[in-house]
Structure formats: C-alpha cells, structure tokens
Amino acid sequence: MDEIKNEVNGILKGAIRTAIEAGELPINEVPIIPFSPTKTPEHGDIATPIALGLAKSAKLAPTQIAEIIVKYVNQDEHPSIRNLEIAGPGFINVYLSHTWLYHTLRTIIDSGNAYGRSEIGTGKRVLIEFVSANPTGPLNIVSGRAAAVGDTLVNLLNAVGYEAIREYYINDAGGQVERLGESIDVRYRQLFGEADLEIPEGGYQGDYLREFAETIVAEEGDTYLKLSQDKRISEFRDKGIAHLLKLQKTSLERFGVHFDVWTSEKTIRDSGKPDQIIDMFREKKYLYEAEGATWFRMTDFGDDKDCVVIRTNGEYTYFVPDAAYHYDKYDRGFDKVINLFGPDHQGHITRLKNFVKALGLADDWLDIDIIQQVNLVDSDGTRLDMSKRQGQFYTLDALIDELAETVGEQFAVDVARYFFLMRANNTHLDFIIELAITQANENPVFYIQYAHARCCSIFHQATEQQIHLKPLNDISLEELTEPSEHELIRKLADFPSIVLSSATEREAHRIPHYLHELAGLFHPYYNQHRVLDTENIQRTYARLILVQSVQTVLVNGLKLLGISAPESM
Template identity: 35%
Template sequence: MNIYTDLEARVKNVLEAIDLVKEKRSEVDFQRVAVETPRDPSHGDVATNAAMVLAKPLGTNPRSLAETIAAALREDADIAEVSVAGPGFINIRLSVGYWQKLLAAIVTAGDTYGRSQVGAGRRINVEYVSANPTGPMHVGHCRGAVVGDTLANLLGFAGWDVTKEYYINDAGSQIDVLAKSAMLRYREALGETIGEIPAGLYPGDYLVPVGQALADEFGSSLLGMPEDGWMPLVKERTIAAMMAMIREDLAALNVHHDVFFSERTLHADGAQRIRSAINDLTFKGHVYKGSLPPPKGQVPEDWEDREQTLFRSTDVGDDIDRPLIKSDGSYTYFAADVAYFKDKFDRNFEEMIYVLGADHGGYVKRLEALARAVSGGSVKLTVLLCQLVKLYRNGEPVKMSKRSGDFVTLRDVVDEVGRDSVRFMMIYRKNSEPLDFDFAKVTEQSKDNPVFYVQYAHARCRSIFRQAAEAFPDLDLDAVDYTQALGTHIADPSELQLVAKLAEYPRVIESAALAQEPHRIAFYLYDLASAFHGHWNKGKDFPGLRFINDKSRELSLARLGLVHAVASVLRSGLGITGTDAPNEMR
C-alpha cells in the first residue's frame, strides 16, 4: 500500500465531484496534483497542492477552492483533520485507524512491501566498473562498482528488467603494455634478474604469479619467439588472469555482473562489427568525410589535421564532430564505442546507464549524441559520473598499496573494514559529490557510523523477538499471524510516527529509481533506524512503551508486529544496497 498514491486517488475523487470541475473537466489536468509529506511535520501527515495548481484553469481563487476540497475531505473516515494554509495548501492529518490499517498492510506484504512496477518491465542495461584489465581494482573503481550495483538492484526492485554489464577494455595499447609487463615477470620466474621495472610498464607485484604461470606452462620456449609470436599467447593468458582477479575482487564487494563484454570481439574478423556499426550510421546520414580544427586545451591522440571519416555528432547534440576512421584507415577508440552501443541497441535495451569515473566527463555528450543517432531517439541513455574518493585513517591520508605499485586497491579497503562498511558508505553521498572515507570512522560503533547504526537497528529488532521468546516460552513466534495480532493496539504517537516512516518506503523506492539516485535508499534507512532507536529509547523512560510487556501478551504481540514491519523494511533496503541485515551484533 502506497500512502501517497492512495491519498492522491482520494483527493482526485473529491475533485471529480466538485461542480466547477465537472463544468470544466476537459480543461483540467490532474497530472500536476500531488500529495507529499509537509516539510514541517506539525502541519500534518500529508499535504496536497490541488487547489494551487487547479485554481487558474478553473478560473477561481485557490484559497476558496482549497476550502471546498477540504470540506469534502473531512467526510472521509480515514482523515482526522484537514486545514488550509497560506494561499491554498491543504494539510491533512490521518486517523489512527488509517495508520493501523496501513501497518497491517505492510506486515501482510512482508518482503514485497515497497516493490513497484514504475519500471513497467522496460529492459535496461546498467554498465559499471568496466576497468581496464591491467591490474587489481583500485578504490576509484570501488565507488562506481557500488553505485552501479546498488542502482541496478534498485531498478530491479522498482520493476525494470535489468542487465548488469561489465565492458572489458581488452584491446588497445595498454593491453600490449600489460603483456610486455607480464613477459618481464615470466623472465623473472625463469631465474633472470630483471632489476627495477622499466618506466612505462606495470610495476605491481600482482603480475608475479602471472609470470610464474607462464613459466609453468611454456617453460623457456617463449624466450626463443619473436614478439609477434609470444605476444598473443601472453596477452590472452594475462587478460584471463587479470579478469579472474577482478572478478574475485568484485565478489569480495558482493558485486556480480550478468554480462562481461569483451572489446576484442568488436575488433575480431577484421573489425567487422565496427564496420557494420559505422555503415549503419552512414545509412542514417550521420557520417561524412572531412577534417576538424584542433580542439581547445589538450589535443587528444586520435586527432589529425587530415581528412577523416567523421560522425556528424553536432547534429545530435554534441559539441564537436567525432572521428571514426583515421586517414590511414585505422579505427579510433570512439569507433569501438559506436559498435558497442549498437550491440546493446540490437539486444533491445530500451534504456542504458553508463556509470563512469569523474575523469570521463568529456564522454557524456558524445555518448548521448550516439544514442540519438543510432536509436533515432528511442533509447534513453544516462551517464552517471562518480566523483573521487579520498581515503583517510583518523584524518590522515592513507598511503599507497605495495601490491598495486601506485594506488590503494579495492581489496585493501574491503579486507580492512569489511564489505558492508565499504558498500554502504560508498552510497552515503550522492555520486556526483566527492567522498571522504575514513577507515576509523566506518568501523566505530556509534550513531555517527551510518552502516553500524542501520544494521544495529535490524539486530535490535531480532533481539526483541528473542526477548519475546523468553517472556512467552509457550508461544511459537514464527507461527504468529502478526497482521491479526496488531488489532487496534498500535496507537501511541511515537508508534504512529514509526509507522509513518515505514509508509515513506514505497515513495522513496520509486523516486530514487526514477531519479537514478541510490544514495536516497541509504539516507532513508538511516532515518528509519533513527526513528526506531528513538522509540526504543523512549521505552527506557516510559515502561508502558516497551515492546515486550510480560503482563499483556496481546499488546506484546501487536508491538512485535510493528517490529516485524521495521525489520522487514530494513532488510529490504539493506538488500538493495547489497549489505547484510545481521540478526545480532557484538
């Protein structure tokens, strides 16, 4: 049950019965009528802008229209109070009985509460991480991994048909450098002293086992081969080893993709898929032969002051046209992006999300232009940029990792503070905002540590059930029908405030999914945990509010129904964030 859609329907039913609305029904659009939570809770439980948005098309005064709407709403048995504020805002306070019915509906829905069909089954591809397979994942990848994975979980919960995808950048010069770096470690494994790793090669120790594996498989035979002989052999095995390491690192973060798409497949068979994608753009009138002026600032390496094959991307929203084929006939990096997008389009995705690092800001307009050109505007493409993560320990910057050579790895962070702390804190800021991650703060057991505070709320819920089992040893609490047990017992204002917070969950799910902002889930969970802990603390001062009352089994079971609902929503939200809902914490 969604309190906001329910109240919107009631308001619109009232509007339909007003004579003035009946007279001008064809001129009135209800789409802008909304029911929201007031900024100031003292004003009411919900408020509607109906009079404010409809007064002008109806040719009446908004305050007068609001009074008419309010009078009709007061006839609703589920509404305890209606008041008109300012120029025509309508504030509504719901009855205790309404909150009790809502709580029963939440308990009945269980794990399905908050699920939505706002996505309407639309097929959406969420591509995230997509790090070059040249080494272990670093902390910068970590944020994109969590944001992308949580967003994908959220969209699936809200009704989209989601595919989680990783684009393997396994073509290009950086892969040749990787293979040469592995070859150096291969020689080391055979007993050669290699000394300091030459500049331009990857220095991390993670390539040592790759070199040993090559030595075990090939012995010394690679040493007698020319580069064009050993290069494809070393490249294939090194990429496989790097991707196995990356998958293992992602699994430690509870990130699992449905599809791993290899860039090399686009270049196979003479780059047939790239040619086909460019031909498709040509057929649609988006490709021409020409030259480009040098771009302002740093000149990209694929720019040439010669005639090239260009994508007319300025016609579809880009700042400049983009090279596809250089004057020497070789394809640009962007040509592979064209083929990759075309592949997604051919897989019938209606929406696509790219989760990229902040340093990819220049890709946004060209990808959006590409989507318009290839799909004719039928595909919605969104690029989410994740700002940098700065690591601290007690306020001091964290030093680099020896294993990686020059950066802090994702695995370093997960191994030190745990998967759940990393995941939750990586979405406890909007992805477009910088994030400071302090190892000390994310492991402390206090209200200031959001992941602890939320998980502790769920553990506290479960501990209340253990207390109930001790208080009523003859009861099988797992067999209790808490919907029936609720009755009319949940009536204290503090309890009803907790129900009101639970009532926000479906709206939070839908709004976060539509805005593609998974951090809203983390914020909501913290607020719910705070409301629950606050109510629990009141029980210390006012024993009559305690969840377990050994003198009243009936009241205790009703309050266990409330606890059951809180635990269910906490578990649901934590599941979306990819973190655990522990039954106990010590």
C-alpha cells in the same frame, strides 16, 4: 500510502469540481493536485499546495481558495479523513484517520519480503553496464563504488518491476592492453638480468605486474625469451588479460557483485559489427577523410569537434567497437540502457550519445551517469590520490582487507558498500576509513543493523517467554496509540515510494538515508517503550506486529543494498 493518496486526490478533485460548478472558483478545469511532504506531524499526514498554485489563474488569495476547497469537502462522507486544516500561506493539511496506519501494518505483514516492490517497469528490459574497468590492473576504489551503485540500481529496478541485468564490458582490445603486454614483457625480462629496462610510456608501473612476471617465471621459466619480441608481447598480453580479469572477478565476487553478462570488446571487433557500423555511417555521409585518417562529423550533432574513427594506421579508434557494442545491446532487445562511467570518461558521454543517435536510436534509450571520484581520507585527514597509471592506487581488495582487520570480512563488505552508496553519484565521496572502522560504534551501518538485531532479539525473547504471535486478524492494532508508534508507521508507509523514486531517478543513496532515519525512529522507541509486557498482552501483540514490520522493512531495504541483516550483534 498510495491508495490513501489516490483517495484524497479524488476527494479534493471532487470538491474543486463542485466549487467550480457552484461558481465559486473561477477556473476552467480541475487541475492535477500536487502533494508535498509533511515534515512534522503538525502538518498532518498529507499536504497539498494546490491553493497556492491556483492563486494566479483564479485571481484569488491562496488562503481564500483553500477555504473554498475545504468547504466543499463533505467530511461526513469520507471517514478516512479525520480533519482538514488550512495552514501557512495556503497549504491544505489532511489529517487521516488512524485506520490507514493499521492498514499499512497489515499490508507490510501480508506482503513480507515483497513489501516495497511495485510494477511500474513491468515488461521492460533494462541493461546496466558498470565497472567495465580495463583488464590492466586490479579494481580500484572508484570501480568499487561503481560496483556497489550499479548492483543496487539493478536491485532497485527489479524491485519496481523492470527486468534488469548487470553487464560488464571487457576492454580486451586496443592500445591499453598492448601497453599491458609490453609492461609484462619488461617485468619478465628484468628478471633475466635486463635490469635497466623501463616500463614504456603509458605502461603500467604497479607491483602486481612484477609479481605476475615472477609467477610466469616460476611456472614456465625462460621459455618466452625464445620467442620474438612481438610474439612474446602478444602472448603476455593475452596471459595478462586473463590473469587480471580473473583477479577482478574474484574481487567483485568477494564484494557480492555478480554480473549476468560479460561482453568482450575483442569479440565485438572480431564479429564484423564495427565494419557494419562504419558502412552505415559512410552511407549516411557521416564520415570523411582528412590527414590520412577517417573522421566522424560529430559537429553535425552539436559537438564542437569532429573525431577520428579510423586512425592513420588503419585501426579503429575505440569509438567504433563501442558504437557497435551499443548497437549490439539494442539488437538484444533492451528497452533502455544505462551506463555508469568513471569520472575520467566525462568527455565520452556526449560523443557516445551522439553515436547512438547516429545509429538511429532514441535519445533517451541510453542514459549515462558519472560515478564520481572517491577520496580515501586517512586518519590524519590527508587524501590519498589514486592513479592507476602511476602505480600508486588503492585497490578495492586492499580497502576491504583493511576494514576486515577490525570488523571482520562480512562487515567489511557491508561497510564498504554502505559508504559507497550513501552519497549521490555525482558528488565526490570522501571515504573516511576512521569512521568506517576505528569508530565502529558511531557507524551508520551498525546503527541500522543493530536496529534489526534488536527486532530479532525481541522475537527471541518473546519465544522464551512463551509469547506466540497470533493471526493478524486476532490482534487489535488500535492498541498502538503512542505518537512515536504512529510516526514509525508513517515512516514504514513511505518505503515503497522511496524505492520507486530511487529506482526511477537512479538515486540509490536515498535508501541508506531512509534506513538510517527508520532506525533513528526505532531506537528511541525501543528505549522508551517495552514491547514485551505480560501485564498487557493485547498491547504486546500489537507492538510485536509493529516490530515485525520494522524488521521486514529493514531487511528489504538492506537487501536492496546488498548489505547483511545480522540477527544478533
């Protein structure tokens, strides 16, 4: 598609140049030619609104300009163009000769699992940090969404040439993990008769800590009661972090997400890098003392408030290790860094970006996207509210468990990933459990997977009928004359540009939509036309190539999403 677009681009530019030289187009230079999508086949294969754009500077009616441009295209010299048409307010619709369709199929077959890949990011290293949940509880649904999106984003960036990695920041230092230690301490002592002890303010109420305390007692008995409270809490903190981190890792592995790098906040703090950051900020006069604390002049960067970086008790607020962490990312040589944050980190975005700016790094070096909230919608339409602090929350594991009950483990992961990926990141996502399981028949995931299974089935049948694929050069693709076949090929031709734009715009949801559309063209085709037909073996060979191409794109697309492509269902 891109090749042919370039060719058409060149032809139109040539026509415009000649028109200017002939004095028919009163403009100074040949403009960049925009292409707009053709929604229906009546609009041709490629369309451009260039005449609309030139209307103002040329002081001519758009249709008039379009006519002039078309007049200067010598169609005899360009066999790839079948026809040019002026339509609507002045669009130039380009109808391509069918050879490009067949060429597309050859490209897909030749490229195989590399079809869709491109090289815009070659030589650039990108780090994507996502999930990074506090090690104070199991992963919840929003973390699951972030995991699916981040994982796919890395796949997408790698597909377009970047060298992208997955990184998890472990918040194993600071106030929250202190509360974790205290909470475990309470649960532990409750098991030794102190029933009226309560979880402290800001602590963690969830049952998982009760269970964890029981495990400790079962394994080590009352040994911790002999320690001082401070010592005991710090032991429990470290034990708890290790335990919950392991739990999170297990959930992520189950969900098919493998992080390349795990960075510990505690390690960052202990490295002395935060101290260097503070020194650097002090040197640059970004800091001042007030009310017994040390403040950062956030207002210098356009924010409406300054913020505390060293508390009155002498400890750093999380900003300092966070700034140090990002400087560390920079030190590791990444050309670009992307963070996916949960909805509760809104306020952190501007500040972190400002800190990064204060470190002297480029404004667009760090991009931060919010992965919005997920509402689990119950069968009766009620939304389950989730808050870790109140102990009432839906874990990623619980969700997969629930899905797996009806559709099995593999599909449960597939369905969850698809649902998390099908919506734009910044929209609130309603996860309708009913649609994911009870109505499995109408499920978009199955719809796509079923299309793939049907492709496989056709090849299976072909083998049974002793029909064997021939080399591409021996097959006459001109047998593919049905409009539905051409429409399918056009859709297949779109795939690389969809992958490219999803990657660069970080809009992973376009892939699920695209695959659903592709399946939506394939199923009707399958129902209306037989692929295997011994009466017409030449056409059979050609159609098998088409089916193989569809299969290839489905596999490549699903792979980007981390969703399986079953051969039979």
